[in-house]
Amino acid sequence: MPFGLQPTHLIIIAIVALILFGPSRLPEIGRALGKTLKEFQSATKEATQSFTQEVTKPSEPPQAESPTVACKACGKPIQAGMKFCPECGAAQ
Ligand SMILES: [Zn+2]
Structure with missing residues (x-):
């Protein structure tokens, strides 16, 4: 299998990533990914909350x-x- 993903390939990919980005950049990339995910989640939460408030809020x-x-x-x-x-x- 020429393109089968094996643990050796993952190690090679990790080494290539280390060479490309450098070991110091990896936590940065991880943080950026986590931040984006967190922002997306909070945005979704806010949208849901405001929608729920619009629906459930009684007209005073x-x-x-x-x-x-x-x-x-x-x-x-x-x-x-x-x-x-x-x-x-x-x-x-
Ligand atoms: Zn009067």
């Missing part, structure tokens, strides 16, 4: 934090709990 009313009421005098929307209307100054 926009003024949930400060509910407004209509002024008794002028009818303009003012914050609930205010004693005086900031628009016309009427006591609520």
Whole structure:
């Protein structure tokens, strides 16, 4: 078998890689490969998370934090709990 992959071939490939890249470059290549894989995984995770949030997030009313009421005098929307209307100054 002329092109059969044998352990000897792997050793030859490893030696060729060492000659081409040098022993100091091999960890660098390994790190680069690992980093790329990690980035890809985190990107996939982020995409999945944002998609899940989009789907599961309930649509909240926009003024949930400060509910407004209509002024008794002028009818303009003012914050609930205010004693005086900031628009016309009427006591609520
Ligand atoms: Zn008012």
